[in-house]
Amino acid sequence: MIYDYVIIGSGIIGSCVARELSKYQTKVLVLEKENDAANGQTIANSAIIHSGHDPKENTLKSKLCVEGNKMYDKMESELSIPLLRTGGFVVARGADEEKLLESLYQRGLSNGVLDMSILNFDEAKKLEPLLTKDATKILSLPSTKVTYPWEVAFACLENAIKNGVSFEKNSEVTGIKKVDDIFILEINYKTQVQARNVINAAGVFADQIAYMIEKDIKYQIKPRKGEYLVLDRKAKNLYNHVLYALPTSQGKGVLVVPQVHGNVLIGPTSSLLDDKSLVSNTSSGIKQIQTDVKRLVDHVPYELNIRTFAGIRASSTFEDFYIKESIEYKGFYHVAGIDSPGLTAAPAIAKYLIEQVISEKLIKNENFDPIRLKKKTFYKMKDEEMKKAIQENKAYGNIICKCEKITEAEIVDAIHSTIGNDTIKGIRKRARAGSGLCQGGYCEGLVLKIIARETKQPLNQINYYSLDTPILVKETKVKS
Numbered sequence: 033m034i035y036d037y038v039i040i041g042s043g044i045i046g047s048c049v050a051r052e053l054s055k056y057q058t059k060v061l062v063l064e065k066e067n068d069a070a071n072g073q074t075i076a077n078s079a080i081i082h083s084g085h086d087p088k089e090n091t092l093k094s095k096l097c098v099e100g101n102k103m104y105d106k107m108e109s110e111l112s113i114p115l116l117r118t119g120g121f122v123v124a125r126g127a128d129e130e131k132l133l134e135s136l137y138q139r140g141l142s143n144g145v146l147d148m149s150i151l152n153f154d155e156a157k158k159l160e161p162l163l164t165k166d167a168t169k170i171l172s173l174p175s176t177k178v179t180y181p182w183e184v185a186f187a188c189l190e191n192a193i194k195n196g197v198s199f200e201k202n203s204e205v206t207g208i209k210k211v212d213d214i215f216i217l218e219i220n221y222k223t224q225v226q227a228r229n230v231i232n233a234a235g236v237f238a239d240q241i242a243y244m245i246e247k248d249i250k251y252q253i254k255p256r257k258g259e260y261l262v263l264d265r266k267a268k269n270l271y272n273h274v275l276y277a278l279p280t281s282q283g284k285g286v287l288v289v290p291q292v293h294g295n296v297l298i299g300p301t302s303s304l305l306d307d308k309s310l311v312s313n314t315s316s317g318i319k320q321i322q323t324d325v326k327r328l329v330d331h332v333p334y335e336l337n338i339r340t341f342a343g344i345r346a347s348s349t350f351e352d353f354y355i356k357e358s359i360e361y362k363g364f365y366h367v368a369g370i371d372s373p374g375l376t377a378a379p380a381i382a383k384y385l386i387e388q389v390i391s392e393k394l395i396k397n398e399n400f401d402p403i404r405l406k407k408k409t410f411y412k413m414k415d416e417e418m419k420k421a422i423q424e425n426k427a428y429g430n431i432i433c434k435c436e437k438i439t440e441a442e443i444v445d446a447i448h449s450t451i452g453n454d455t456i457k458g459i460r461k462r463a464r465a466g467s468g469l470c471q472g473g474y475c476e477g478l479v480l481k482i483i484a485r486e487t488k489q490p491l492n493q494i495n496y497y498s499l500d501t502p503i504l505v506k507e508t509k510v511k512s
């Protein structure tokens with residue numbers, strides 16, 4: 033089969049592009065090198081749907097951020113994705129920072145951000161009780177919100193699959209050539225896939241993909257690491273807004289971000305890397321977070337810190353999103369340099385690519401169904417809903433993850449859903465089992481057994497994360 037479009041990468045960009053293309057009559061295949069969608073930048077970021085106050089004026093970043101922010105409201109109702117409407121506060125301390133705050137306000141106006149205002153300390157402190165006593169003026173951004181990033185990617189991809197798109201995981205693109213009008217993609221150094229068009233949405237690896245076919249690339253990815261601390265759900269309600277310091281050349285700096293499930297993120301740092309896969313935390317990174325966060329709040333309950341993580345931004349030498357057709361190879365599209373605000377801009381990036389960059393005239397898919405349903409999370413159900421759920425399926429009555437109150441039924445659903453998964457981390461991403469205070473210490477063994485039972489695999493073949501990462505290596509007590 034020759035596909036009309038092959039998309040390389042199933043992060044938020046590949047997934048949104050797949051959904052957007054499924055609105056047209058096209059044969060689309062998404063290829064992902066990992067054993068799950070959304071394992072790159074899309075799983076390790078601040079989860080903020082930014083207002084658009086920060087990107088430089090007249091860039092694709094500013095235009096698509098503001099547009100993307102608005103599009104999330106429709107995606108919430110169509111795709112059952114969570115959105116927490118926190119609003120954002122940018123904090124200035126003293127006269128010099130107030131001047132920068134004023135220029136940020138002007139930039140926001142020029143980017144088309146709605147409903148901004150500048151608050152004084154007393155007004156802001158009423159709304160954000162732990163705000164630093166050093167704050168003098170605060171830019172309020174009511175359209176800032178927070179989501180659950182990989183859930184958005186799953187939702188878009190599931191909806192795309194419902195509308196005819198194909199998805200292959202464990203499929204690394206290892207070579208690309210063009211013969212006549214057809215691109216031939218080599219997968220895992222073994223098999224081949226053919227396509228009339230290719231969309232490069234490979235995140236930090238986008239330049240490596242581009243070099244598989246082109247010689248003269250207009251961007252290089254400059255990976256930039258961001259480290260975080262995560263506070264347990266007990267920190268819920270301590271902070272009400274996304275709290276930003278004033279941006280610097282390094283980016284938006286360390287933030288305080290309330291999350292949709294009640295956790296709080298503190299971070300990220302920003303350090304340039306040579307290695308695109310170095311997602312480890314460092315003691316210097318953690319110290320920097322603890323120092324920088326004092327610019328925002330007077331108190332952080334570090335005793336509630338349950339984990340740390342790091343993500344790698346696909347920043348590029350081009351310094352704006354690079355969304356263009358290849359000059360040398362018609363039908364090869366770069367969607368590259370998608371660092372922050374890429375999560376926010378993703379739906380607008382997909383629309384822009386298809387409506388303004390892709391040259392061929394696509395025919396509408398009249399049967400496109402925009403709806404993706406997701407069952408309500410058990411712990412968010414009312415008592416009556418819980419009773420009904422247990423009556424219909426007894427597995428709702430078996431709590432597997434005690435910290436987050438995740439039931440066996442939700443874990444079974446996560447395994448068998450449209451893009452289900454059979455790894456411990458895959459289940460954590462979908463059902464949140466193991467995301468709480470004990471970080472899976474109690475439930476991981478139980479989740480392992482459920483995966484083995486449901487997928488009919490031996491226990492020692494269940495992977496933690498990617499291929500060949502089994503948790504149980506061999507039996508230590510063998511019955512004689």
Ligand SMILES: Cc1cc2nc3c(=O)[nH]c(=O)nc-3n(C[C@H](O)[C@H](O)[C@H](O)COP(=O)(O)OP(=O)(O)OC[C@H]3O[C@@H](n4cnc5c(N)ncnc54)[C@H](O)[C@@H]3O)c2cc1C
Nearest residue numbers: 041043045065072073074077080205235258373374375376
């Ligand atoms: C620390 C940090 C904080 C951020 N905070 C925010 C924020 O709060 N708000 C916001 O709007 N944006 C934020 N961003 C930016 C946002 O996360 C990214 O712009 C977005 O996730 C990019 O998605 P993507 O699909 O391009 O990349 P990715 O999610 O990295 O996806 C690329 C995919 O391509 C796959 N791939 C790579 N090579 C191959 C190959 N050879 N074959 C097949 N598949 C391949 C990868 O495995 C991966 O799944 C942040 C980013 C970071 C790192």
